[in-house]
Amino acid sequence: xxxxxxxxxxxxxxxxxxxxxxxxxxxxxxxxxxxxxxxxxxxxxxxxxxxxxxxxxxxxxxxxxxxxxxxxxxxxxxxxxxxxxxxxxxxxxxxxxxxxxxxxxxxxxxxxxxxxxxxxxxxxxxxxxxxxxxxxxxxxxxxxxxxxxxxxxxxxxxxxxxxxxxxxxxxxxxxxxxxxxxxxxxxxxxxxxxxxxxxxx
Numbered sequence: 001x002x003x004x005x006x007x008x009x010x011x012x013x014x015x016x017x018x019x020x021x022x023x024x025x026x027x028x029x030x031x032x033x034x035x036x037x038x039x040x041x042x043x044x045x046x047x048x049x050x051x052x053x054x055x056x057x058x059x060x061x062x063x064x065x066x067x068x069x070x071x072x073x074x075x076x077x078x079x080x081x082x083x084x085x086x087x088x089x090x091x092x093x094x095x096x097x098x099x100x101x102x103x104x105x106x107x108x109x110x111x112x113x114x115x116x117x118x119x120x121x122x123x124x125x126x127x128x129x130x131x132x133x134x135x136x137x138x139x140x141x142x143x144x145x146x147x148x149x150x151x152x153x154x155x156x157x158x159x160x161x162x163x164x165x166x167x168x169x170x171x172x173x174x175x176x177x178x179x180x181x182x183x184x185x186x187x188x189x190x191x192x193x194x195x196x197x198x199x200x201x
Contacts, residue, residue, distance in 0.1 A: 004102075022100035026107040028091030030079030035064060035090065036071040042094040050097055057126065058093035059119040060086070085116020092123060102132045109142070140177050149173065 002009040004020065012020075031038055039051055046054075051071070055061035063086065067073045079087040088108060095103065105124060109117040121142060127133055137143050144163040151159040151166070151173045159166055159173050166173040 019098065020100055021102045021104060022095035022098055023104045023106070024088070024091055024095055024108045025105075026110045028088060028108075030075055030082065030087050030090060032075070032077040034069075034072050034074055038075065038090055039071075039094055039097055042097040043099075046097050054093040054097040057096050057123055058089045059123050060089040060093055063089075083113070083116070085113055085119070088116065088120060089123075092120065096127070100131075102134065103127055104134045104136070106136045107138065108135075109137075110139070140173075140180055144177075151176075 004012060004017075009017070031041060036051070039054065040046060042054075043050065052061060055064055064070055064073070073081075075081050075087075075090070079090065082090065092108075103124075108124075109120050124133060124135065125145060135143055135146065143149055147162070148160060149163060149166060150157050151171075153172055159169065159171050161169070167177065
């Protein structure tokens with residue numbers, strides 16, 4: 001059973017649920033039209049202050065201001081004229097403008113560049129200061145600052161606690177973290193070796 005503020009999810013009308021909960025996954029859809037059109041999908045009657053505030057919280061305001069057409073810039077079908085990171089931040093701004101009580105991020109930064117990923121995570125943790133934020137991620141470095149971490153194994157919760165507590169427990173979570181650190185270390189070494197090989201040629 002899933003409840004929201006003690007009420008079974010099945011008894012909450014969908015239109016009410018979508019106002020309470022904002023959802024962003026790794027491939028959030030961007031509609032053909034302008035940046036402003038996409039933002040107003042979140043809140044049709046949003047005023048200028050609300051739009052700018054949402055863009056700032058999503059770390060997209062400076063980018064929009066640098067464009068000749070600013071909010072009237074056409075993004076193309078599916079956001080074709082934007083980078084992956086810009087699309088995700090626009091989707092985030094569109095969700096922020098609805099002002100939900102709960103944000104759910106499902107692998108929201110899995111398909112974007114490192115710089116955009118950092119900007120989105122900065123925005124996520126700023127939102128978490130005043131909102132409930134649920135993050136679903138295979139990249140454990142992204143969740144180590146969470147108040148509570150739930151570790152799923154084959155659909156079952158096997159561990160829960162803070163990053164520090166789970167690392168001390170030295171169970172499934174600690175194994176996964178150490179494995180990812182090891183893999184990232186090997187990857188960095190390979191990149192450095194390739195760069196050295198190229199420079200020697």
